[in-house]
Amino acid sequence: MTKTKRPKAKPPSADSVRAGPTPLPLLLSLAILQWQSWPAALRIWSGNAPPLELLQDPELRERARRLSSDLKKLLDADSRAAEKLKETAEKLATEKYQSFLAGVDRYRHSTFRRALEPPPVLWREGTTRLLDFGGKGETVLVIPSLINRYHVLDLDKAQSFARALKARGFRPLVLDWNTPGKKERGFMLDQYIKRAGKALDLAHKENKGPVAMIGYCMGGLLAAALAQLSPGKTKSLMFLATPWDFHADGLAKERMEQVLAQLGPSLEKWNEMPADVLQAFFILLQPFAVIEKFCRFAALDKKSPTARSFVILEDWVNDGVPLAKKVAQECLQGWYVENSPALGQWKVMGECIRPAKLDIPSLHVIPNRDKIVPPASAQALAKSMKDAKILNPVFGHVSMVAHEAAKDRLWPQLFDWLASGGVRP
Numbered sequence: 001m002t003k004t005k006r007p008k009a010k011p012p013s014a015d016s017v018r019a020g021p022t023p024l025p026l027l028l029s030l031a032i033l034q035w036q037s038w039p040a041a042l043r044i045w046s047g048n049a050p051p052l053e054l055l056q057d058p059e060l061r062e063r064a065r066r067l068s069s070d071l072k073k074l075l076d077a078d079s080r081a082a083e084k085l086k087e088t089a090e091k092l093a094t095e096k097y098q099s100f101l102a103g104v105d106r107y108r109h110s111t112f113r114r115a116l117e118p119p120p121v122l123w124r125e126g127t128t129r130l131l132d133f134g135g136k137g138e139t140v141l142v143i144p145s146l147i148n149r150y151h152v153l154d155l156d157k158a159q160s161f162a163r164a165l166k167a168r169g170f171r172p173l174v175l176d177w178n179t180p181g182k183k184e185r186g187f188m189l190d191q192y193i194k195r196a197g198k199a200l201d202l203a204h205k206e207n208k209g210p211v212a213m214i215g216y217c218m219g220g221l222l223a224a225a226l227a228q229l230s231p232g233k234t235k236s237l238m239f240l241a242t243p244w245d246f247h248a249d250g251l252a253k254e255r256m257e258q259v260l261a262q263l264g265p266s267l268e269k270w271n272e273m274p275a276d277v278l279q280a281f282f283i284l285l286q287p288f289a290v291i292e293k294f295c296r297f298a299a300l301d302k303k304s305p306t307a308r309s310f311v312i313l314e315d316w317v318n319d320g321v322p323l324a325k326k327v328a329q330e331c332l333q334g335w336y337v338e339n340s341p342a343l344g345q346w347k348v349m350g351e352c353i354r355p356a357k358l359d360i361p362s363l364h365v366i367p368n369r370d371k372i373v374p375p376a377s378a379q380a381l382a383k384s385m386k387d388a389k390i391l392n393p394v395f396g397h398v399s400m401v402a403h404e405a406a407k408d409r410l411w412p413q414l415f416d417w418l419a420s421g422g423v424r425p
Contacts, residue, residue: 017108017109018107018108018109018110018315018318019108020107020108020314020315020318021104021107021290021294021314021317021318022275022276022279022318022320023276023279023280024104026280026283027104027283027290027291030283030287030288030290030291031097031100031101031291032097034093034096034097034288034291035093035094035096035097036093037093038089038090038092038093038096096291096295099294099295099298099299100291100294100295100298102298103293103294103295103296103297103298104294106297106298106302107294107297107310107311107314110302110307110311112307112308112311112312113312113315114151114155114156114312114315114316116151116154116155116156116157116160118131119131119132119133119134119154119162119174120132120134122173122202122206123198123199123202125195125198126181126183126184126195127177127178127179127180127181127184128175128176128177128178128184128195128199129175129176129178130173130174130175130176130199130202130203131150131173131174131175131176132171132173133154133162133163133165133166133171133172133173133174134166134171135165135166135169135170135171135172136171137168137169137170137171138169138170138171138207138211138212138418139170139171139173139203139206139207139211139212140165140170140171140172140173140211140212140213140214140418141173141175141199141200141203141211141212141213141214142162142165142172142173142174142175142213142214142215142216142219143175143196143213143214143215143216143219143220143222143223143226144174144175144176144177144216144217144219145216145217145218145219146177146192146218146219146222146321146323146327147218147275147278147320147321147322147323148217148316148320148321149176149316149319149320149321150174150175150176150177151316152216152313152316152398152401152402153174153216153401154174155309155312155313155316155402156308156309156312158305158404159309159402159404159407161401161411162174164407164411164415165415168415168419169419170415170418171206171207173199173202173203173206175196175199175219177192177321178321179321179322180272180321180322180323180324184324185271185272185324185325186324186326187324187326187327188324188326188327188330189222189225189327189330189331189348190348190349192222192327193222193225193226193229193348193349194349196222196223196226197226197229197230200213200226200230200233200234201230201233204233209235210232210233210234210235211233211234211235212234212235212236212237212238212418213226213227213234213236213237213238214237214238214239214240215237215238215239215240215242216240216241216242216401217240217241217242217243217372217373217397218242218243218331219242220239220240220241220242220243220381221242221243221244221335221341221346223237223239224237224239224242224353224355224358224381225346225348225353227358227360228351228353228354228355228357228358229348229349229351234360235360235421235422236360236361236362236363236418236421236422237358237360237361237362237363238362238363238365238414238417238418239362239363239364239365239378239381239382240365240400240401241365241366241367241370241372241373241378241397241400242364242373242378242381243335243341243373243374243377243378243381244341244342244355244377244378244380244381244384245339245341245342245376245377245380245381246335246336246339246341246342246377247339247342248374248376248377248379248380249374249376249377253336253337253339255336256332256333256336256337257337259281259332260332260333260337263277267325267328267329268325270325271324271325272322272323272324272325272328273322273323273324273325273328274322275319275320275321275322276320278320278322278323279317279318279320282372285371285372286371289371297310309402309404313398313402316402317398334346341353342380354384355381355384355385356384356385356386358385358386359386359387360387360422361387361389361421361422362382362385362387362388362389362422363388363389363390363391363414363417363422364378364379364381364382364388364389364390364391365391365393365400365410365414366378366379366382366390366391366392367392367393367394367395367396367397367399367400368392368393368394368395369394369395369396369399370396370397371396371397372397373397375392387422389417389422391410391413391414393406393409393410395410
């Protein structure tokens with residue numbers, strides 16, 4: 001029997017409709033919930049004020065008290081005020097919902113696509129690749145998170161952290177973890193860090209000496225472990241929004257225990273934690289921020305550079321990477337519930353990872369608008385290291401590497417620090 005060749009999969013055409021944003025059912029449910037909640041909330045406030053003691057933030061509680069008082073005065077002064085407010089609330093809620101739907105529809109049909117050619121592959125093992133962005137200067141090994149594509153660091157010609165590193169005179173080598181294959185689905189963090197160690201060995205060889213390492217978010221924890229387990233191969237460490245104390249916000253442990261109670265039985269059956277589940281987890285940290293995001297996008301000139309940047313970044317957001325089952329269990333239980341890194345109990349290859357042992361300069365970039373990694377969580381890592389400098393830019397977790405303003409307002413300080421070998425920027 002003759003085998004027929006299967007045609008190669010074609011990349012999406014410029015006019016193809018996106019399936020995202022993901023997970024779309026969750027986003028639509030949140031939008032409907034917000035739409036319905038406005039009039040419902042008004043009915044509650046128009047009767048008896050809600051129990052303000054439920055609001056934990058004192059400033060928010062005081063603002064709510066003043067609002068409740070002002071609303072009562074308004075309703076007492078005008079017999080038609082309640083009806084007017086109801087009509088206005090319903091109108092604004094409907095406009096918000098329609099704006100969200102328009103933004104989603106515009107995103108799904110946008111013709112903007114990331115069109116950068118990937119850099120050469122210097123080394124690969126399994127699904128992991130080490131990408132060489134070129135350059136003749138000092139080698140910098142960049143370690144992204146396991147759950148995202150590397151190209152948040154290489155979004156566009158005009159907005160590429162990796163290419164900006166090269167332009168400044170460095171030679172960036174960026175790890176691309178990629179989607180776990182058959183072998184990687186059985187990995188624990190040990191195996192991923194061993195693989196990163198091979199990349200560090202190669203970077204050390206190419207540089208003819210110790211290299212600077214940059215770890216982004218989860219990649220920072222991997223970089224810290226790698227530096228401790230490979231003494232003498234790292235000259236400095238830069239941590240971009242790297243969590244360390246997972247109980248810093250006081251809520252992570254309780255939230256994650258609830259997540260594990262719901263997902264634990266399913267995770268035991270899966271080979272990996274699906275990207276949509278991970279995406280849903282991050283969305284629920286700020287459940288209505290995504291609604292506002294698409295409403296703002298709907299108001300943009302659809303041909304503008306800002307709209308293009310939104311689409312390319314959103315494509316990255318919706319192209320997440322699943323997490324190997326054992327890695328997911330190790331991170332969710334070990335990091336979030338047990339807080340093993342901050343307690344000095346996180347073990348990699350049998351050794352407790354304790355950054356205080358590292359006698360090399362470190363720069364901790366802790367964005368003060370980060371809603372994914374609480375600043376206090378990242379500050380705990382800086383406080384545990386001997387020669388640590390802290391930078392608190394006015395950016396968020398992603399915008400510090402993806403927003404065009406970061407290119408001029410933040411990146412030069414990071415590159416100056418690297419060039420000076422770890423002197424305060």
